[in-house]
Every structure is written in C-alpha cells, then in structure tokens.
C-alpha cells in the first residue's frame with residue numbers, strides 16, 4: 001500500500017485562480033519527496049492541501065489507503081514545519097518539542113522519554129532549557145523538526161524550512177536533514193525553489209511549473225533525462241543551453257555548427273527535425289579536449305567566471321552565446337577563437353512545438 005496518494009488533485013482558490021492542475025503522485029513509505037519549481041508554481045498549495053490547511057477542489061487524497069479529503073488537520077497523522085518555524089516564544093526548547101504530547105495529555109514520563117529521544121536526534125540535548133530567542137536560526141529549525149518527530153506523524157511536511165539560514169548553515173542543515181530522514185521511519189514531503197536542495201536530499205523530485213507537474217523522478221532521472229525544456233532549464237546550474245537548428249542527413253545544422261547526431265537519436269528524430277529542432281547541451285558537456293564522441297565547434301570565449309577548480313566560460317558561436325563549464329586544467333585563452341568539443345553522447349533534442357524531449361531509441365520511460 002502506498003503511504004500517500006494524490007490523485008487528479010486540482011486547486012481553484014476562491015476568486016477563481018487555479019493554482020494546481022491534475023496533480024498525481026504515489027508516495028512510498030519512507031520516501032523523501034521534494035517539490036521544486038519557481039515562485040508561484042503551486043508548491044505550498046500542494047503541501048497545504050496534504051496538511052489539510054487548504055481545501056481540495058477536486059481529486060482524492062489518500063493516507064495509508066484511507067481517503068483524507070475531509071479529515072481535519074489534527075486527525076491526519078501529518079505534521080508540518082513552516083518556513084518561520086512557528087515556535088512558542090514563551091516556552092523552552094523542551095516544552096516546544098513536547099507540545100503535541102502535552103496537548104494530548106500524555107503523562108509526564110512518556111513526554112519526557114519522547115522529548116529526550118527527539119532532542120538526541122536533532123542534537124539539542126544541551127539547549128533544552130533555553131528559549132527560542134536565544135537560539136541560532138539552525139537550532140530553531142531543529143526545534144521545529146524535533147517537534148514533528150515527537151508527534152505521531154506518518155508524514156512530515158516542510159515548506160522551505162532552510163530559507164532563513166545563511167549559505168553555510170543551509171549546506172550543513174541539508175546534510176543533517178538527509179541524515180535525519182535516514183534515521184527516522186517517516187515519509188518526508190519537502191518544498192523548495194532551490195534545485196540544489198532538491199538534488200541533494202530527495203529520493204524523488206517533483207518538478208512543477210505554473211500549477212502543473214513537469215516531471216517526477218529520481219535526481220539522476222530529472223538531471224539526465226529531462227522530460228521537457230522546462231526541466232532541462234530548471235534542474236542543473238547553470239541551466240542547459242538550447243540551440244535552434246535542424247537535422248538533415250544525420251547532422252545537426254545551426255549557425256556555426258555542423259555536428260554528427262548519435263545514431264539512436266537520429267532514428268527517432270526521423271523527418272521531424274528537418275525544419276526545426278532544439279539541441280540541449282549542458283555546460284559541462286563542452287570541452288577543449290578532443291575525445292572520440294565529441295563534435296567540434298568553432299567558438300570565441302567572451303567572458304569567464306572563475307569558480308576555483310573550474311570556470312564558466314561564455315562562448316560565442318556565430319553570435320549565439322552559450323555557457324560552458326570548463327575545468328581549469330583544460331586550458332583556453334580568453335578572447336581567442338578556438339575549437340571546442342560537444343559531447344554528443346550527452347546531448348538531448350527537443351521538439352520546438354511541444355518543448356518535449358525527443359526520446360532515444362529503446363528508451364522505455
């Protein structure tokens with residue numbers, strides 16, 4: 001049985017704004033699902049419908065096989081960690097973590113055991129007598145997490161819980177969250193607009209845009225096999241380069257480009273690409289080093305951003321600027337026109353009309 005199922009879920013807000021269109025997912029017990037997408041795409045709305053804070057306009061929501069559309073939030077076995085943590089300022093860390101049990105009138109002993117266990121997991125045993133105002137952002141976030149662990153929730157929902165933290169603390173908290181998820185026996189559904197958070201923590205990522213699911217897959221799937229141009233552009237930083245051209249006689253032709261197309265893809269493109277097709281190349285699939293599957297392009301480096309062991313180099317190919325991610329030891333001279341290579345085993349082609357990726361031969365998904 002699936003832990004959580006969303007089936008044909010729509011959300012139309014009073015006033016007529018449709019925020020979510022036909023959302024479908026089946027979540028297994030223990031998964032770490034991350035909803036990712038640009039601002040306003042409907043992520044929080046989905047999460048709030050799962051929590052029961054927002055009415056579902058149509059469709060079915062099932063938790064452990066039971067329909068919960070009309071079940072009150074407090075009866076859902078679901079808990080939610082908000083962006084602002086919503087801690088009680090007048091309560092100590094201990095009291096904040098134990099609040100759900102206090103409300104249920106559990107006995108002192110049970111509360112103590114549960115709070116101590118949770119405090120151990122979120123590493124707050126030393127801070128139990130402190131008040132929220134005397135904690136760092138990261139510690140406050142852990143109190144909020146501790147609180148959801150103590151509650152008897154099957155599913156823990158989190159809406160951008162790390163967005164208030166500085167960059168370093170975010171990276172650290174990301175690791176802690178992923179570790180915590182492994183230790184616990186709960187299912188996580190997590191919302192962020194940060195694709196790095198999605199890539200590093202998720203068992204599966206749900207990419208959304210304008211209220212619609214674009215793709216659901218593991219981090220590897222959405223990165224290597226983007227369903228469409230939106231996913232190719234959103235997952236991965238900097239985004240995939242898109243180049244308009246056409247395919248004739250097994251070659252991709254665009255201004256400044258004449259590249260042999262891998263046989264498996266050629267077969268699927270058929271006559272489709274003769275007029276118009278879009279080539280998608282990730283920045284890391286440009287190189288100055290010639291290896292067999294690579295096809296050459298003549299390009300001039302116009303600008304670069306140094307990033308330590310590699311650099312983003314902006315290449316001008318017949319007046320079109322593309323981003324290449326080159327290792328420092330590859331060697332290139334800024335401002336020079338030179339031959340660069342595209343790894344054709346890694347590129348994708350997209351249909352300009354539908355923006356969907358053209359599938360490779362033998363691809364089943």
Ligand SMILES: Nc1ncnc2c1ncn2[C@@H]1O[C@H](COP(=O)(O)OP(=O)(O)OP(=O)(O)O)[C@@H](O)[C@H]1O
Nearest residue numbers: 013015017019038039040041042043044045046193
């Ligand atoms: N209470 C509401 N009434 C009407 N429209 C709303 C309401 N809440 C959200 N919306 C609209 O629904 C859409 C989705 O909003 P939502 O908050 O789910 O987006 P989000 O993906 O969480 O964005 P962000 O990353 O900015 O938090 C937006 O167009 C928003 O303006």
Ligand SMILES: [Mg+2]
Nearest residue numbers: 043044045159
């Ligand atoms: Mg939101």
